[in-house]
Amino acid sequence: MDGGAPGPVRGRTVRSTCCYCGVGCGVLVHGARDADGRERITGVEGDPAHPANAGRLCSKGLALADSARSLQGRLLHPQLRGDRAQPRRRVDWGLALDTVAERLSRIVERHGPDAVAFYLSGQLLTEDYHVFNKLAKGLLRTANIDTNSRLCMSAAVTAYRLAFGADGPPACYEDLELAKTVLFAGSNAAYAHPVLFRRLEAAKARDPGVRWIVVDPRRTDTAAMADLHLQVQPGTDVALFNGMLHHLVWEGLLDADFIEAHTTGFPELKRLLREYTPRMAAEICGIRAEDLVTAAEWFGRSPAALSLYCMGLNQSVHGTDKNLALIHLHLATGQVGRPGAGPFSLTGQPNAMGGREVGGMATMLAAHRDLDDSAHRAEVEALWQLAPGTLPDRPGLAAVELFEALRAGRIKAVWIACTNPAHSMPDLGLVREALQRAEFVVVQDAFAGTDTVSFADVLLPAATWGEKDGTVTNSERRISRVRAAVARPGEARPDWWIAREVALRLEARLAAPGAAPLFTAATPAALFDEHRALTVGRDLDIGGLDYAVLERDGPQQWPFPAGAARGQARRYGDGVFATPDGRARFHPTPYRPVAEPVSARYPLRLLTGRLRDQWHGMSRTGRVPHLFAHCPEPALRMHPDDAARRGLQAGELVRVASKRGALVLPLELSDEVASGTVFAAMHWSGQHLSCGGVNEVSLPAVDARSRQPELKHAAVRVEKAAFGWHLLAARRGDALALHAALQPLLRDCGYAGLALHPCAESTGDGRAWMVLRAAAEPMPAAWMQRLEDALDLGTGPDTLEYRDARRGLLRRVAWREDDGSSRIEGVLWADARPGGDALLQAALADRPWTGPRLAAFSSTATVARDPMVCVCRQVSESQIRAAVRDGADLAALRTRLGCGTVCGSCTPQLLRLVAEPVRA
DSSP states (O other), X not given: OOOSOOOEEEEEEEEEEOSSXXXXXEEEEEEEEETTSXXXXXXXXXXXXXXXXXXOOOHHHHTHHHHHSXXXXXXXXXXXXXXXXXXXXXXXXXXXXXXXXXXXXXXXXXXXXXXXXXXXXXXXXXXXHXXXXXXXXXXXXXXXXXXXXXXXXXXXXXXXXXXXXSOSOSOOXXXXXXXXXXXXXXXXXXXXXXXXXXXXXXXXXXXXXXXXXXXXXXXXXXHHTOSEEEOOOTTOHHHHHHHHHHHHHHTTOSOHHHHHHHEEOHHHHHHHHTTOOHHHHHHHHTSOHHHHHHHHHHHHHOSSEEEEXXXXXXXXTTHHHHHHHHHHHHHHHTXXXXXXXXXXXXXXXXXXXXXXXXXXXXXOBGGGXXXXXXXXXXXXXHHTTOOTTOXXXXXXXXXXXXHHHHHHTSOOEEEEESOOHHHHSSSHHHHHHHHHHOSEEEEEESBSOSTXXXXXXXXXXXXXXXXXXXXXXXXXXXXXXXXXXXXXXXXXXXXXXXXXXXXXXXXXXXXXXXXXXXXXOOSHHHHHHHHHHHHTTSTTOOTTOOHHHHHHHOOEESOOOTTOSSOOSSSOTTSOOSSTTSOEEOOOOOOOOOSSOOOSSSOEEEEEEOOSSOOTTOTTGGGOGGGGSSSOSOOEEEOHHHHHHTTOOTTOEEEEEOSSOEEEEEEEEOTTBOTTEEEEESOOOTTXXXXXXXXXXXXXXXXXXXXXXXXXXXXXXXXXXXXXXXXXXXXXXXXXXXXXXXXXXXXXXXEEEEEEEEOSSOOSSSEEEEEEEEEESOOXXXXXXXXXXXXXXXXXXXXXXXXXXXXXXXXEXXXXXXXXXXXXXEEEEEEXXXXXXXXXXXXXXXXXXXXXXXXXXXXXXXXXXXXXXXXXXXXXXXXXXXXXXXXXXXXXXXXXXXXXXXXXXXXXXXXXXXXXXXXO
C-alpha cells in the first residue's frame, strides 16, 4: 500500500443529457466505484452521437463531473421540524412522507384544495412533472401548480399559441446552418446557449455572406460579433419590429400569396403599422433609422431568415407582444416552416419544454390542453379515469400571484421542488415574507445551499443529475433520455418517487370510495407511457415513441405519431397551422413602454442577465472553482460617463435602490452598457451576498396574457455606499467546506461578497481560494472570532500579524512551506478604508514569497485583476494581449496558448481582443 487515496476499481459509461440549458446536449458520463465503495462520476464528455451537440459541450457542461464530485452541501436525509422556532431534525422517510400527506390533507379539509400550491422547476424530468401535475390537478383538484418556467418561457408559449394555435418552435437546429440571415433578439446566445452559438459561428465561417443582426441594449459578446448591432433602448422591441414590418410593407417585400392563403388578421395589423415609420420607430428605440431599414432589408430580402430569441423578449410585461411582433415578420414574409427560417424561441432550462408538454403549469392541462375548455378537461378525466367534473375548471395562480396569495394567507401550504424562489422570483422581500407567513412549506431539493431551504418545515432530499432516470425535451422539441450513472447518495430519492409516495398517502385519505387508483405507474418508463397516451391526437402526438424507440434510435423530435419512422424536424411546412381553420393569426401589437419608467428619483435602467460560465443560482456551477475564473466576484456594471457624473470610481461599493428594495455591489466600469443603463448578473444569491441578489430591486409586474414578470428591467438609482470598516479575507482550502463555514457570516454585514478563485496550479482535489469582501460599521469581537475560526487563521508560528486597535487596523498573513519556499495560505485585512488587493493578488498567484515577510504589510498599491478569458486552458487576458502585440490572430492564439480549443466559449472575447487597438 502506498498510503495514497484509493483509486477507482470499476468503471462504466452511460449516455445521458446535460442538466443545464435547453440546448439538450448529449453527454457521456463516466462513473467508477472507489475502493471505499462509493460510486462517483469521474468524467463527462460530449456525446458525438447526439444530434443536438455532436460531441460539443460548453464550459459548464465540461465541468459537470467537478460539480458532482463532493457530497459537501448535498441534502442526504429527510428533515422535519414541528415548530418554526426549532431547528429541523433528521427523520426517516416514512415519518417525512406521512407528515407531508397529513398536513396537506388537513389544510385541504379545512380550507379547500386551492389552499395548497406547488412550485416546480424546468430542471425536473418529464416523468417528475407528470406525477406532480396528476397529484395537484387530478387528486387534490387544484390548478395552483406553477413552475419557474413561468419566469422565462411563458411569453413565448403564449405567443406561439396565439399566432400558430399551438406551443412549440417551428424550427430546428439544422436551421442554424441553413439560415442566411440570423436575427438575435434579447438573446446573448454566446453565453446562454453556447453550443448552438458554436454551430452558428461555424456556419458563418463557411459562408461569410451570412448576416447577423443583434437586438440588445448591451454590447454583449453576441452583439460584438454581429454585422449589425441595434443597441435599442430597453423594452422597445415592439416598436423596432413594427418599424421593420412597416418598411417591408412599403417596399413590397411581403409574401402576399402566403399571407392570403395561410393567415388571417393582416389588414388589422397593417392599419396599426401605418404610424410606425422607420424614423418614428427608430426614435423610440434610440437607434438610427438607417440601421432599422438595413435590418428590415436584410430580413425581407433573405432567402432564409431565422430569429433566435430568449429572455430579453420574454421577461417583460409586454413579452407576448414582443414575441408576436417578431413572429409577424416571419409570417408576413413567408419565413416559416422551411429550411433555415422561422421564429425560434430558445428554451432557458433543460426541460422547460417537457413541463409545458405535461401541462405542469397553472394555466394548462396535459398535452397542450386548456383548463378552461370543458372538452379538454373531459378528455383528461377519461384518460385518468376520473369522475366527470373532477379537474379544476379555471387556471390556477401563476408564480407571482402564487407567492402574493401565500403572503396574503389565501394559500396556506406550498411544496417547492428543484427551484429556489427566494432568489429567482422578483421582489424578494415579498417572497421571503410569504414563505415566513406560510402555514406549511415543503422544500424538495438535492442541495442544502439555497436561499429557500431555510424556510422549509420539511426537507425532502432529491436525487440530482447523474443519479436519476427519465426524459427531457430540448428547444427543438427533441426528447432525450436522462440516465443514472451512479447510485444515489444517502437517502436521496428521485423526484417522481417522492411525489408519488405522498400522492399514495393522500389518495388513501382523500379519494372517493371506488375511485380508480391514479398512481399505479411505478417506473419512469411507465410514467412516460402514461404521458404519451395523453398526447395521441394532439399537436405534440408522441404515440409512436417510447423508451424502447429512444434506446434503439436515440433522441427524437415530436410530433412522432404511431406508425412514424421519425419525428418531424420542422412544423408548418405545409402552411397548415394548429388553429381551427388552419391559418396563422396576426395580432395588433402597439408599442407600450416598460412597466416602470425612469424618473428623477430613479433615473437609471437596471438590466439583468447571465455570466458566461455560471448557471442560475449556482447550486451546481458554484461548486466548481475554475468556473469563477472569468468573473469571480459580483459587480454592478456602469458606463464610465455615468460614473464620472456621480463621482464614482471602479471598485467602490455602491447602493442600488428601487421602490422595492436595495442592495450593495462593487462598481465595475464598462462601455458594454449604454449611458443611462446599468447591469448586474442574476446568479449571485444570499449564498454569496449579504442580500438575496439583484431581485431585491426587481418588480413583480407581469404580462397580462402570459403572466410572466418583467425581470429584465427596473428603474433604480445608484449612489456611493459609505461604510466605516472594510474587510478582505482569503483562505486556500477545501472550497465547499470554506463556503459552508463563511456563508452564515454574510447576513450581518452592510455588504458582503463571497467568491471562489481557482488555485494558480489546479490540484484536482477541490482546493481553491475563498475570498470574502465585507463592509459595515466595525464588527463586534464575537463576529471576528467566528470569522477567524471559519478561516482557521489563528496566530501561530507561520502566521504574521499587525494590529492597531486604536485605528481599527488588523493585518494577518498565514504562510505554508511548500517545496522549500514560503507561499501565502491566508490573508485577513481590516481597515477603515478598502485595501489588501495587492496582497490578495500575490496570494492568488501562489508564487514563492521572496524577501522579508513583514513586507507583506507594506504593499498598499491597487493591483488590477488579470481576468481569466479561457477557463478550460486557464489563459488570462494579459497573456492574450501579449500574444496579440506579437501579431497573433485567432488561429495563432489557439495554436500558441490553447485558448478557444476546448469548449470555445471564449471565442467571442478572443475575437474582440484581437480586433482592439494594440495597447503599448
